Amino acid sequence: MEKFVFFGGKGGVGKTTVSSAYALKCAEAGLKTLVVSTDPAHSTSDVFDQDFDDEPTPVDGHEGLWAMELDPEEEVERHMGEIRRRMNEQVSAAIVNEIDRQIELAHRTPGAYEAALFDRFIEVMREADDYDRVVFDTSPTGGTLRLLALPDFLGEWIERLVAKRAKSVDLFEKAAVGDREARRKLDEDPLIAHLQGRKEKFEFAGRTLREDAAFFLVLNPDELSIRETERAVAEMAEQDLAVEGFVVNRVTPAPDDDEQGRGATWLRDRVETERERIAEIRREFDEPVVAEIESRVREVKGDLLAAVADELAIDVDPPPAEA
Amino acid sequence: MTDGDRSLADRIASFRERVEEWLHGFYHGMIEHPSFEKIEKEAEDVEDTFLFACFADAFGIPSPVSYYTVELLPYLADEFEAWERRMWDRGSLLERKGQQYHFH
Numbered sequence: 001m002e003k004f005v006f007f008g009g010k011g012g013v014g015k016t017t018v019s020s021a022y023a024l025k026c027a028e029a030g031l032k033t034l035v036v037s038t039d040p041a042h043s044t045s046d047v048f049d050q051d052f053d054d055e056p057t058p059v060d061g062h063e064g065l066w067a068m069e070l071d072p073e074e075e076v077e078r079h080m081g082e083i084r085r086r087m088n089e090q091v092s093a094a095i096v097n098e099i100d101r102q103i104e105l106a107h108r109t110p111g112a113y114e115a116a117l118f119d120r121f122i123e124v125m126r127e128a129d130d131y132d133r134v135v136f137d138t139s140p141t142g143g144t145l146r147l148l149a150l151p152d153f154l155g156e157w158i159e160r161l162v163a164k165r166a167k168s169v170d171l172f173e174k175a176a177v178g179d180r181e182a183r184r185k186l187d188e189d190p191l192i193a194h195l196q197g198r199k200e201k202f203e204f205a206g207r208t209l210r211e212d213a214a215f216f217l218v219l220n221p222d223e224l225s226i227r228e229t230e231r232a233v234a235e236m237a238e239q240d241l242a243v244e245g246f247v248v249n250r251v252t253p254a255p256d257d258d259e260q261g262r263g264a265t266w267l268r269d270r271v272e273t274e275r276e277r278i279a280e281i282r283r284e285f286d287e288p289v290v291a292e293i294e295s296r297v298r299e300v301k302g303d304l305l306a307a308v309a310d311e312l313a314i315d316v317d318p319p320p321a322e323a
Numbered sequence: 324m325t326d327g328d329r330s331l332a333d334r335i336a337s338f339r340e341r342v343e344e345w346l347h348g349f350y351h352g353m354i355e356h357p358s359f360e361k362i363e364k365e366a367e368d369v370e371d372t373f374l375f376a377c378f379a380d381a382f383g384i385p386s387p388v389s390y391y392t393v394e395l396l397p398y399l400a401d402e403f404e405a406w407e408r409r410m411w412d413r414g415s416l417l418e419r420k421g422q423q424y425h426f427h
Contacts, residue, residue, distance in 0.1 A: 083393060091400040098404045099396060102381055106393035109380060111331055115390040153335045157388055160339075164373045171366030190398045198391060 001315050002214040004125060006136045007247070009218035010228045014249040016043045017300045017308060018218050018293070019137035025309040027065035029316040031132035034066045036124055038117060038138050044069055047301050066131070068124075075116035080107045118150050122205045133316075151206035152239075158199045165191055215243050216290065216314065219281075220250045221274040226281060233285065245290035247312065248278055253294045290314050335387045342376050374399070374406045381407055 007019040016037065023035035034056050037044040044067050045051050048059050054074065056066040083103055087096050106112070121136075128134050169192070172184045186192070217232055219225040233243050254271045255264040282289055291312045296304055377392035379385075386392070396403060 079390075083396060086397040087400060090397050095400045095404050098407075099400055102378060102403070102407075103393055103396065105380055106378075106389040109385060109387070109389055111334070111387040112390045114331060150331065153332050154388065154391070157335060157339065158391075161373065161376060161392075164369060164376060168366045168369035168373060171362050171369060175360075175363035175366060191395055194395060194398070198394075 001133070001317050002212050003128070003132070004134050004136065004208065004213040005314075006138055006213060006215045007218055008138045008215065008232065010225055013218045013220050013225060014293075014300075015039070015218045016047060016137050017305070018216075018247050018249055018291075018312070019135050020044060020047045021300070021305050021309040022312055022314060023065060023067075023133075023135040024062060024305055025312060025314075026133045026135070026316045027062055028306075028309070030064065031316060032064050032066075032130065033133045033135065034068065034124075034128070034131045035135045035137065037067070037069045038072075038121070038136060044137065046299070047305065049301060070117065070120045070124075072113045072117040072120070075120055076107050076112050079116060079119075080104075114150070118205070122201055125208050126204070151202040151209070155199055155202045155206070158195050158202070162192055162195050162199075165189065165195070210240060213241075215241055216245055216247055217243055218247045218249050221248055221277040221281075223277070226277065226284075229281075230284075233287070243287050245288045245314065246281060246285065247291045247293065247314075248281065248289055249291075249293045250295045251278070251292050331387055334385070338379070338384070338387055341384065342372075342379065370402065371406055371409075374403060375410075378403065378407075382410065 005019075005022065007015050007022070009015050016039065019037075020035060023033045026033040035044065037052075048062075048067060050057075050060055050067075052067045052069045054068060054071060056068045059065040059067050080103060084096075084100075087099070087103075091099075124134065166186060169184045169186045169189055173186065215236065217229050219229045229246065236243055252267060252270045252274055255267045278289070278292065291314070293308055293311050296308075298304065300308055375382075377386075377395060378389065380389045
């Protein structure tokens with residue numbers, strides 16, 4: 001199994017439960033495991049009955065398991081603060097005031113939230129040397145897919161910006177004949193250096209997602225969930241990202257044969273429909289179903305989590321030793 | 324936070340088209356007959372388009388990359404401020420473009 005494992009899917013299908021259970025399974029198999037929640041409505045805290053923040057924190061009572069919750073909102077603020085700080089260091093106060101509006105604006109655009117989250121993803125992946133496995137509990141499908149499509153688009157975009165900037169700097173150098181000092185110089189241009197740095201980050205992300213990451217989609221045995229999954233698989237294929245398998249969650253448990261009440265009849269009907277759906281999933285998709293997890297009456301936490309972990313037929317073998 | 328049905332990737336693509344169109348119209352055929360003065364002017368113009376590509380949202384065109392390009396502002400503050408003033412002020416922009424052709 002790859003070092004980075006992503007669980008995605010529609011909102012409310014139980015991604016947090018499944019990813020926490022898988023992380024627990026890895027930790028119990030002796031892997032140092034970090035579970036990263038990127039869902040703004042963090043529920044990792046509820047699963048483990050413990051508060052987590054932006055720093056990996058050991059999970060109480062579980063050897064070898066760490067958890068962290070990313071807050072894109074906070075990251076956007078931090079990013080903005082950092083830019084303001086650097087501005088104040090380098091530029092006169094009058095100019096800073098003029099430009100402040102732009103800084104504010106850039107951090108209020110719809111893409112800012114995604115960009116911030118993506119930055120944190122990259123950082124977590126870069127600093128994951130201490131862990132054998134990192135499990136990402138990603139936010140609902142649409143957002144996740146957009147995130148995963150970013151590296152290519154941004155890489156190309158930045159390439160063009162660098163080319164444009166290089167051209168203007170080059171022209172400035174050409175214009176500086178004789179004793180005249182060029183107004184800008186290519187090899188000391190901080191902008192180009194910065195953009196190149198960005199580009200390398202995106203390339204790292206693209207490479208890591210393609211080579212060291214496995215993706216699982218969580219779904220429920222209902223029509224809506226199946227259609228959404230279909231779209232997700234197609235979109236991910238477009239990005240060259242292979243889905244390793246599906247986890248069918250919230251499967252209704254069947255009543256015992258001797259139960260005949262109204263409730264039992266209802267359940268039997270329900271189970272019947274769901275069986276068809278699951279058969280449909282197995283038939284229509286190339287990807288294997290790696291687990292069918294029954295609905296639990298109580299919230300999944302504590303011992304229940306371990307039980308769910310047992311139902312996951314996703315292997316936990318450590319990633320192949322790095323060359 | 325959502326941004327409708329269009330994916331970020333789509334928005335980046337269409338934004339890029341818009342910028343390219345803009346560049347094309349604005350700077351068509353300005354590289355001939357170089358003189359040093361002209362080269363420097365040209366350099367400034369390319370720099371203007373660079374700034375535009377980075378900060379188009381300053382003019383109400385939503386830029387999907389502005390979160391990243393705003394990181395460049397600490398290096399660009401003076402240029403940015405002058406550029407923004409120039410771009411908002413139609414009169415000065417036309418005058419500036421006119422200068423290169425030595426009509427007088």
